[in-house]
Amino acid sequence: MRILFLTGRLPYPPNRGDRLRAYHFLRVLAREHQITLLSFIGDDRETGNIGPLRQFCEDIQLVHRGQLQSTMTTGLNVWRSIPLQSLYYRSSVMQGAVDRLLERRHFDAVYVHLFRMAQFVADRPRPYRILDLTDAISTEIERALPYHDPKWRMIYRLELPRIRRYEREIVRKFNETWLISDAERAQLLQGKADDRVIVIPNGVDTDRFRPSNPTGADNKIIFVGHMGVFHNIDAADYMARDILPRIHKVLPSVQLDLVGAEPADQVRHLAKLPMVRVPGHVADLNAALNDATLFAAPLRFAAGIQNKVLEAMAAGLPVVTSSYVNEGIQATDGVHLIVADEPDTFAGRVVDLLQDPALRRKIGRAGREFVMSRYRWEDVLDRLKIVAESQAMRR
Structure with missing residues (x-):
């Protein structure tokens, strides 16, 4: 045609x-x-x-x-x-x-x-x-x-x-x-x-996004998205200011990387907070994903399918995200990823994963298989x- x-x-x-x-x-x-x-x-x-x-x-x-x-x-x-x-x-x-x-x-x-x-x-x-x-x-x-x-x-x-x-x-x-x-x-x-x-x-390009580092860094959380888009700006701010301090109380060594092109001023200023890095665009996103312990996407409003979450799952990274995000993806909570919405609950689920390597591996593998079979x-x-x-x- x-x-x-x-x-x-x-x-x-x-x-x-x-x-x-x-x-x-x-x-x-x-x-x-x-x-x-x-x-x-x-x-x-x-x-x-x-x-x-x-x-x-x-x-x-x-x-x-x-x-x-x-x-x-x-x-x-x-x-x-x-x-x-x-x-x-x-x-x-x-x-x-x-x-x-x-x-x-x-x-x-x-x-x-x-x-x-x-x-x-x-x-x-x-x-x-x-x-x-x-x-x-x-x-x-x-x-x-x-x-x-x-x-x-x-x-x-x-x-x-x-x-x-x-x-x-x-x-x-x-x-x-x-x-x-x-x-x-x-x-x-x-x-x-x-x-x-x-x-x-x-x-998802599952050849590009794939597991390449079976260990990753300890207690390193990553969130990826175009950081000039409103729902990602809000999610980055929410993660850094409301959720991360709750995690830090249990795991003082925790670190958050906010990765993505064209970060808005509101996102760039988050780098002034302890435990937060804003590297912006990275040349090898799969490497950045594999260098992390888990992927957090606490979007408080969203529609459609968030490809950043699919890419993290394809890379074998365990994901904690919101109900709105999973509404589009339709994965099974507790099997392919973890769903949480309120700050205390979200932080608790992240801590659970950070403290349980076997659970991280299990969800990471299941998440990749899910993405490969459906997207x-x-x-x-x-x-x-x-x-x-x-x-x-x-x-």
């Missing part, structure tokens, strides 16, 4: 959740399909990142999205009923690029990454249109409300009804919609039946085979 691949961010480097999914889908689909990538970029310097994508694409086209222009567009169109983030990506230049490609070339399908980009093909009857919502973003916004400052809480309270309505409406305009987990599908459909809404999970990037290729077959039957 010839596919137009439409993204709001250039899917490279794959250093945050949205880019990660788009990059790996692009990489896997290119094995059997011809891909034209059309993407926004926010900065001309991003053009330096297209090199690694060329091997997967027969053509790459970019549209510049300036922050000032996007902000002005949002302000001028705020009276509209669509979500602010869709308004932020509203662009006559992108619409023109989409229209020209679809009029001048033959495409069998359009893949649209996230609802912010849906506006550019939502009203077209063809070609076959796939909307990858990934998450029901309204769920995470609702869960995050108590943790925002008053200004952003007010903005998101106004935005939330728009997003909920838009998510329901936009699905009806596409041939099919993809979500990352059964939990996200249930949140979107709210008990309704719709066989056009399909679960396509993320995958494959190739699932997206399997789905496109079904789409191609159904399209061929209609010709």
